[in-house]
Amino acid sequence: MPYIETSIMHRAISSGIISVNLNNIRDWATDKHHTTDDTPFGGGGGMVMKPEPMFAAVEEIQQESGECPVVLMTPQGKQLNHAAALGLSKMDRMIILCGRYEGVDERVRLHLVTDEISIGDYVLSGGELPSLVLMEAVTRLLPGALGAPNGASEDSFASGLLEYPHYTRPAIYRDWKVPDILTSGNHQAVNRWRRKQAWIRTLRKRPDLAELIKLDPIDIIILREISREEEITLPATIAHIIEGNT
Numbered sequence: 001m002p003y004i005e006t007s008i009m010h011r012a013i014s015s016g017i018i019s020v021n022l023n024n025i026r027d028w029a030t031d032k033h034h035t036t037d038d039t040p041f042g043g044g045g046g047m048v049m050k051p052e053p054m055f056a057a058v059e060e061i062q063q064e065s066g067e068c069p070v071v072l073m074t075p076q077g078k079q080l081n082h083a084a085a086l087g088l089s090k091m092d093r094m095i096i097l098c099g100r101y102e103g104v105d106e107r108v109r110l111h112l113v114t115d116e117i118s119i120g121d122y123v124l125s126g127g128e129l130p131s132l133v134l135m136e137a138v139t140r141l142l143p144g145a146l147g148a149p150n151g152a153s154e155d156s157f158a159s160g161l162l163e164y165p166h167y168t169r170p171a172i173y174r175d176w177k178v179p180d181i182l183t184s185g186n187h188q189a190v191n192r193w194r195r196k197q198a199w200i201r202t203l204r205k206r207p208d209l210a211e212l213i214k215l216d217p218i219d220i221i222i223l224r225e226i227s228r229e230e231e232i233t234l235p236a237t238i239a240h241i242i243e244g245n246t
């Protein structure tokens with residue numbers, strides 16, 4: 001799959017952080033036409049992926065490389081998020097099953113699959129893109145996979161907050177100037193500014209995430225500033241905490 005050869009996954013493969021084996025389910029079909037789908041019992045439109053090739057493929061791979069999670073990409077699964085990607089990043093290996101057509105025979109889901117993952121509440125035609133999304137989300141979290149020393153630790157969701165805004169050269173573009181603090185060379189001030197901006201955008205865009213964050217003493221000071229300076233209604237739980245600490 002070309003995407004794997006160009007993305008961060010390519011780097012991770014070259015440096016031995018991950019390896020990816022692509023398998024074609026047709027190779028485990030036993031009839032001469034390599035049939036992997038059939039019409040649904042009970043009638044209705046569409047085709048369903050047959051159970052035998054899926055079981056044969058997974059069992060053969062597990063016999064060679066050992067037991068591991070078997071993830072089915074499906075719009076009916078648990079929606080992928082940072083926590084789920086982090087959980088899977090701790091696994092030595094996993095098998096990802098991609099469906100096509102109407103999806104897979106229910107016995108695959110019941111007796112072969114250990115995790116069902118969705119990439120969002122919409123339906124695509126196959127599990128290939130969802131599986132790439134999952135693989136990249138997991139790969140980014142592996143030590144050494146990203147070039148930067150901090151890796152993904154400052155990315156949105158990793159700390160619970162959305163990430164602060166980024167600026168690069170030129171310092172003035174049209175009439176829009178980069179915030180002075182970022183060109184001041186004062187790293188401590190930059191870090192504090194970034195934390196405050198991360199809070200402001202999380203409170204504005206994703207108050208649901210803001211409520212889940214464990215507050216450090218510096219967060220309480222920053223949140224008091226925000227409530228004085230910005231037109232933002234703080235979630236009740238946060239408002240309660242910062243008022244309680246005055």
Ligand code: SAH
Nearest residue numbers: 073074099102103118119123124126127130
């Ligand atoms: N008829 C099914 C949808 C089948 S879509 C239903 O209504 O639930 C065909 C295949 O695409 C699925 O088997 C799955 O592997 C993949 N797929 C489609 N949308 C997806 C999503 N949002 N997340 C993960 N996989 C998805």
